[in-house]
Amino acid sequence: MSPLASILLAVAVAVLLGVYISWRAGRIDRLHARVDAASAALDAALLRRSSVALELASSGLLDPATSVLLAGAAHDARLADDARELPESDLTRALRAVFSQPGFRSSLEGREGAEELLAELEGAAHKVFLARKFYNGAVAATQAARGRWLARLLRLAGGAAQPDFFEIDDSLAGTGEDLQGTDMPRLTS
């Protein structure tokens, strides 16, 4: 091979390598953006769930013992900042306990506004389930991309913080109609 051909080849390899690395860095950047968006969606879903739970607790539709339980759990979930996983799981467990009480749904039949509020809470709880799934999916993809040797060697993630999984108990299955094993949990009794 002539010296010119060798130089041309080296340049071509360098250009290709550069394009590849920049594509990898861009991908990690896009993944971080996806994590951020999913995190915001998860945050909104959690806030909405605790707000609707609090609204149901103070609606006067429930007996006061159930109301106090629900209000306490929702309040704790809303106030938690950093250690959020435990109070959010506790809210799920409280909702599960409340909805699975015998006669819970039939006691609310025909009460004004009850059906809408229950549907809203079910929807909000389901959105938490979905939002967490998508968020954890984005985190898994990002962690995998950051963990590759090239990304680690060249610090392609830059100064972006490593995203963490959000692990809570958000399973509402088993509270009624047998929907266990599906991806569509319902607060049904």
Next chain:
Amino acid sequence: MRVGLVCPYSWDVPGGVQEHIRDLAEALMDLGHEVSVISPADNDEVLPDYVVPAGRAVPVPYNGSVARLAFGPLSASRVRRWVRDGGFDLLHVHEPAAPSLSLLACWVADGPIVATMHGANPRSRILHAAQPILQSALEKINARIAVSEAARTTLVEHLGGDAVLIPNGVSVRRYEKADPLPGWPGEGGAIGFLGRMDEPRKGLPILLRAFETLGQEREGLRLLIVGPGDIEEAAERVPEPLRDRVILLGQVSEDDKIRAYHSVDVFCAPNTGGESFGMVLAEAMAAGAPVVASDLDAFRSVLRGGRAGELFVTGDAADLARAVGRLLDDPERRASLSDAAAAAVRIYDWPTVARDVLQVYETVVPGTGRVRVVP
């Protein structure tokens, strides 16, 4: 009088509130009143005949831990039926701010209601969030009783209003007769302690220091320690040569606790503070154990200024060792202290406490009429 008592926690799970309600119910019946208790229960078969089961309590996150509570439409309708059919002159609910049967009873009932607050709850946030919900049910309460200053403070801070202080009773008849634990007190004599091992204010470290002196002076003298806490950690604080003479039982059943009081020659309460009443002291006195206790205001008053038990300088292990030593050498003094203690503790006995509670009942019953369910 026909009284309905409401218990918020499972009857068959051990707990202070349940014991209180059981002792109160039995004392009221001994005084000739009719009593019915409604309570959650896991096993209906073991209930005394005055307890009406309200179904199982459900484990649910509450106040930062998992509590077993009864709530929901089914519990509410059971309480409603019990109130409707009970023909009560008065309802007495316990721990009405807890999301369980007592709160439900306030909700469904109309008429004279007395409430007793047991717990001191340092976490006010939840109560705040739930305040508007609690308010309308708790407004119906005609008279409130607190079992301790701490319970009264919690009530005043979180719910407003005041309460009458009526301390827990000691069921003397449960305590006065029991067999010692096997092999106790033994030839060399025995000292007793009951309380949390890892709570310094209960004073176990002071007693262990005193026992270093006493144990060296007296061969065969043993120390019996009962109460929750880490047994191994407590054992490590005992000097090696004395370790086999310090017996740590950990937490025991109510029956074994009573037997433990009967298993020692001298009972020590070396608390350094924080005791508003001294339940442990009263229990030991009811069991007839000669007592040596710290010279705290509360203890001095329970021990009648020293006539019903010896007092030592609070926190002074040497003084404690001297006081215990004197008693161990003087069986006659022990016998007379035991008699004096058994007499002095009568004012904390349940029949006396139940009469105080009855006075509260009597102030709210006339004029208000019977208990009904709200329409």
